[in-house]
Amino acid sequence: MNQTAAIIGGGVIGGGWAARFLLMGWDVRVFDPDPDAKRKINEVLANARRSLPGLSDVDLPTEGTLSYHSEMSDAVRGASWIQESIPERLELKRKVYQVLQAHCSSDAVIGSSTSGFKPSELQGCATRPEQIIVAHPFNPVYLLPLVEVVGSDKNDAQLIDNASDILTSIGMHPLRVRAEIEAHIADRFLEAVWREALWLIKDGIATTEEIDDAIRYGFGLRWAQMGLFETYRVAGGEAGMRHFIAQFGPCLAWPWTKLMDVPELTDALVDKIADQSDAQSGAFSIRDLERARDNNLVAILRGLKAQNWGAGGLLNKQDRRINKLPQILDDIDDLGKPVLTVARAVPLDWTDYNGHMNEARYLQAFGDATDKLMELVGCDADYIASGGSYFTAETHICHIDEVHAGTRIEIRTQVLLGAGKKLHLFHEMYDGDRLLATGEHMLIHVSLATRKAADPDDRVAVPLARIATAHAALDRPNRAGAAIGMR
Secondary structure (H helix, E strand, O other): OOOEEEEEOOOHHHHHHHHHHHHOOOEEEEEOOOOOHHHHHHHHHHHHHHHHHHHOOOOOOOOOOEEEEOOHHHHHOOOOEEEEOOOOOHHHHHHHHHHHHOOOOOOOEEEEOOOOOOHHHHOOOOOOHHHEEEEEEOOOOOOOOEEEEEOOOOOOHHHHHHHHHHHHHOOOEEEEOOOOOOOOOHHHHHHHHHHHHHHHHHOOOOOHHHHHHHHHHHHHHHHHHHOOHHHHHHHOHHHHHHHHHHHHHHHHHOOOOOOOOOOOOOHHHHHHHHHHHHHHHOOOOHHHHHHHHHHHHHHHHHHHHHOOOOHHHHHHHHHHHHOOOOOOHHHOOOOOOOEEEEEEEOOHHHEOOOOOEOHHHHHHHHHHHHHHHHHHOOOOHHHHHOOEEEEEEEEEEEEOOOOOOOOEEEEEEEEEEEEOOEEEEEEEEEEOOEEEEEEEEEEEEEEOOOOEEOOOOHHHHHHHHHHHHHHOOOOOOOOOOOOOOOO
């Protein structure tokens, strides 16, 4: 039998909690008096179903059952986790706890999504204060793993442990806050940055876009994979955190910021920070940390690049500026030779556990070569938008030599057949003169309206015939038409 979570308040955060629990196999009951709650949560769920499964390389649990309830008592009865995500009004939250505790199990965890209130404040009028904790997530809850778990002296340690175990089981990272404090940990950082940003705008120093650019193109990328202190440890070089503080600590006393209430960097504080940094990262050399940082940044930036967003959009613009591949057929000096369709370095995230290029990436590289050849013969975005395209019907890849990260590869493409509905391509991947792999592909031209085979129109047929005729004089590649088998 599935465990049950009750979601009290179905806004952006409540909807995210519902999606997280539901897609991790829990049954979910929602209470929200808003007449649009069902629509809003279903829209959040649609986004979660589209995105969350892609984070996992194994099958997710069978999705739980979602139900909506007009009475809070029905929603919470028998639930083992109750998540309150109602507006940030303390008296309203306290009234809600009184109602739900009259009907919920005494051993259920009641978590509040509050971003500011301390648990002792939430527990003020509760029937069972020991049951209520802060479980503060970040939007979107179904993708971001952090949840700040805060208890008071009224909470039993076992309840906090159980809550942390449940959160871990649904793929979250419970950050157990050591003591009650307004806004917990993460939002205090956000508030500090937010306040400074408001001053920069008020004083005419920067616009909202310029401030966002400073974050998303710079330190935000570093923070995303190493946080604050490990990033600064790397900045300290081989001498580590103590050197970083000695070099940059005095800046805290300079009037760089409107937020000037900073702690004195006493020897005791420096020792505390340095010792904690050693415990966190001391097992790694500075070179290890730099390589990990670079690997992570490449993965993040390439992910952003695929979405053409933020710093990834900048990378795509740079690619377009420096691209040396032919853009149209007339850019090719000699049509009687295989066409250069890919020229690039192998990125870090294309390698596998053997230290060489993952076999799926060979297909990606050859697929990019096919796309480039299609573009050169007129099957470009405009043509595809008009209703015609090529679908790949068959592929054969031969792996000849190892390819490692950083290798500069070129793919040269020969058209073996380009007539009627058929497009038969043979790709060869090289590192200089060293043949690395070959890819053979048979494509069929289709009508996107019917999804069936159809002849291309003259926008593609004429330039394709031109290059196919030129390549007809080339020798047929030795591996063309090959199949796996004993020789």
